[in-house]
Amino acid sequence: MAGACTPAISLSIMRVCPDDSARVWKMRKPRIFPIGPLKFCICLLMAPMLISGCSHFNDGRQVKTTFAEANDLFFQGSYTASLNKYSEIIDKYPATADRALFEMGIIYAHPKNEQKDYQKSLECFQKLIKDYPESEYRQNSEMVIFNIWNVVLKDKTIAAQQMQIETLQHEVQGKENEIVTLQKKIEAFEKKIEALEKKFFAYAIQKGSADRILIEKNARRLMLISQGEVLKSYNIALGGNPIGPKEQQGDNKTPEGTYVIDGRNKDSRFHLSLHISYPNERDKNRAKELGVSPGGDIMIHGIKNGLSWVGDAHTEVDWTKGCIAVTDEEIEEISKLAPNGTIVEIQP
Numbered sequence: 001m002a003g004a005c006t007p008a009i010s011l012s013i014m015r016v017c018p019d020d021s022a023r024v025w026k027m028r029k030p031r032i033f034p035i036g037p038l039k040f041c042i043c044l045l046m047a048p049m050l051i052s053g054c055s056h057f058n059d060g061r062q063v064k065t066t067f068a069e070a071n072d073l074f075f076q077g078s079y080t081a082s083l084n085k086y087s088e089i090i091d092k093y094p095a096t097a098d099r100a101l102f103e104m105g106i107i108y109a110h111p112k113n114e115q116k117d118y119q120k121s122l123e124c125f126q127k128l129i130k131d132y133p134e135s136e137y138r139q140n141s142e143m144v145i146f147n148i149w150n151v152v153l154k155d156k157t158i159a160a161q162q163m164q165i166e167t168l169q170h171e172v173q174g175k176e177n178e179i180v181t182l183q184k185k186i187e188a189f190e191k192k193i194e195a196l197e198k199k200f201f202a203y204a205i206q207k208g209s210a211d212r213i214l215i216e217k218n219a220r221r222l223m224l225i226s227q228g229e230v231l232k233s234y235n236i237a238l239g240g241n242p243i244g245p246k247e248q249q250g251d252n253k254t255p256e257g258t259y260v261i262d263g264r265n266k267d268s269r270f271h272l273s274l275h276i277s278y279p280n281e282r283d284k285n286r287a288k289e290l291g292v293s294p295g296g297d298i299m300i301h302g303i304k305n306g307l308s309w310v311g312d313a314h315t316e317v318d319w320t321k322g323c324i325a326v327t328d329e330e331i332e333e334i335s336k337l338a339p340n341g342t343i344v345e346i347q348p
Helices: 037-076 078-090 094-108 118-131 138-207 280-289 308-316 328-337
Strands: 006-012 013-019 024-027 030-033 212-216 221-226 229-235 257-265 273-276 298-299 343-347
Touching: 037 094, 078 094, 094 118, 094 138, 118 138, 118 280, 221 328, 229 328, 273 328, 298 328
Parallel strands: 212 343
Antiparallel strands: 006 030, 013 024, 212 221, 221 229, 257 273, 257 343, 273 298
């Protein structure tokens, strides 16, 4: 048996014993289980904890409920309200402040948070690491801080690049505005030139000024010349076989030499035509030596009737039988400036 000063726990156990005449209950003798002083003290210490356990359980349940409310607000997109709820948790339940700080840091950096603030997010994680060095959230906080710095660096790089792009766009817009201004000036200048040309040609027509027509076959160019000065030049099309001087009828070559305008036809099949005095004596002698006909009917004329819509595009190919072709508007202009007798010089 234990000593008088040692507490003991007495357990009475009921046992059922069968009997031949009847079932009777018999009580076993009490058994005494001794416990040492240390175990007794532990029991005494645990007793108040067990008694007050319901109060701690209620606090834990309240914390869990408050965290759930904060999370619900977050998932609803009410980020400010969620942050306020976490601040409330820190004030009321400081033992869970590390978790609250961690989740607040996440909300501040969340991409869908229109008021996201990386600086406040970093402050939450840094406070957690500093004030709660043993927290289970410390390692994750350090990783998040690293990632946030990377994001901040990328955002700064993107912002700098965006600023450069905007600066370049402003510069381009400025250049475009300058181009538009220059184009308007050019258009105005061209209109002035056109007006001066009209005045000049009106004056030239009155004076009958062109005294020479120079045709350069290789350059596909016809120039009206007065007293050695070029009044105007025109792009032309030649005969389908343009290389070399015309030698005989049907060779589709344009002549080379000096001639004069010796007639004009206002009812031409090519709008209007000026007849050139081909063949000259040199052309006739060459043809005679070759025993062929030199041909004739070489003219400066417009586009074939009905095809005037082709316009300047007619010069893309040499399409005549040996004549020199310009547009309908141009032959009318040339006709006014080059009377009969005007010298026509055709060079290779």
